[in-house]
Amino acid sequence: MAKDYPVLGSKDTRSGFGDALYQLGQENEDVVALCADLTGSLKMNAFKDAFPDRFFQVGIAEANMMGVAAGMTIGGKIPFTGTFANFSTSRVYDQVRQSIAYSEKNVKICASHAGLTLGEDGATHQVLEDIGMMKMLPNMVVINPCDYNQTKAATLAIAKHHGPVYLRFGRPKVPIFIPEDMPFEIGKGIKLIEGTDVTIVATGHLVWKAVEAAKELEAQGISAEVINIHTIKPLDDEIILDSVAKTRCIVTCEEHQIAGGLGESVAGLLCRTIPTPQEFVAVNDQFGESGTPDQLLEKYGLGTKDVIEAAKAVVKRK
């Protein structure tokens, strides 16, 4: 029987960030927060209200925010920047590259509303290229947690990691299924479900889809191993290689373009080690559009049924 993950509730992952940031504010007086006019959207109000001297409203000026954050590290502060994922990456790529990544600054770039599940605002805000951009930068750690509890744990963990981090999370309420006490270690994947026929590696909101898919696949006689890769960089090579040594095929799932995403990182690893049939559940070279999160995931091929179909297809390619 595939291990069951009961739904513990439903919350947005950004709230996991906001709650953890508030906790960090209490625990570590070097933690400071910057926001570009999206305090409510990023759930940073609790931190702002409790620690007004350590909260910096930057206004709608994200390039400046990245530079200010980089400068704040000089003297020992640990800045957490908050804005949408689009404005945390593509809008400010050169600032992040030069002032943060190349300069090895201890900045935590915290990015909400990533991916299609931003929903109705449409493609201008639905960044699907951010993982690729950020993972290409030397020194940058890239993390995409899957639910409220994991986002909270990830936020606490990155405060203890010295160096630049990109933390990606989202807007909609999604099931909470990661136990609150599950350890979170940067760069270490989590084997959620043991299986023997196919490996499903997922990140972010797609992890729950993978868990749901594994249950349905089991009913259809296919034993799926589900691995939660919350840290895309550095990638946990070992957990992936151990799994495909057993299953000999893999599906990667993410709310991102195929180009530059987790799937390409996994494909790169496998082609250098154990060439393995792989299917990609990801957006295929398209911009998104307005719609509800569920409608968009279905239209762009990121639903539970798409994970199931990909798993069945890749098993046949063994």
Next chain:
Amino acid sequence: MTSIQDLEALTTQVRRDIVRMVHANNSGHPGGSLGCTEFFVALYNKILNHNPDFNMDGNGEDLFFLSNGHISPVWYSVLARSGYFNIEELATFRKLDSRLQGHPATEEGLPGIRIASGSLGQGLSAACGAAQTKKLNGDDSLIFTLHGDGELQEGQIWEAAMYAAGHKIDNLIATVDYNGRQIDGDVDDVLTLGDLEGKWKAFGWEVLIENEGNNLSKVIDVLEKAKSLTGKGKPIMILLRTEMGHGVDFMMGTHAWHGVAPNDDQLAEALNQNPETIGDY
């Protein structure tokens, strides 16, 4: 090194360093470096409370950020001659495995550099952040920056300008190397800055103007004046009129030497105009 005569001698020596460094690998930016030599000599010898035994955080020290990183030769020379590293290392400028990258960087661990610069427009933001950390830490030291005038065409500068005034960052002294020239020509021809004094004032800054930016005493005076204006609720801007290529006559009066190295004959002439004072590296 306190007398003005000693500092004039150092200034001449730094100019020799600049042209030799750029000539040695036929690349680099001599024009702006030569134009800002007085500024760097004044800053590191008369203004900054700094410790050449470098640490990144610099708590209790004044910090300097170079936003127009391409004038790295003058910074490297002054850092070396202030004791941050051995002057012999200037010979490695822009060479493979050097800590003296073409544009300043932290990755190789060169003492004195706290953030990479080169892609323009980013230094004022970083300086604002460092200044705010000083305030959070109860550290009443100051933050200094230098920017090119052409660099002010970057939008991020004005984001930072608004931020510094809005947050009353009054432990920050920025300077613009107001030489009126950039790669493609005169700033007024490429994209005029218009009423630069009026712009900074309108953004809420205290503005000082020094028209003799290649006069060491005047540079020291304006920096001291700026220091006296800190702590009064406003960031401070110095518009420092300089001459690109100052000290080497054939490099002056033109934008042509922004990023061009002298050949052997030109080097000899430049060195002839700047005789050795305290010793070549």
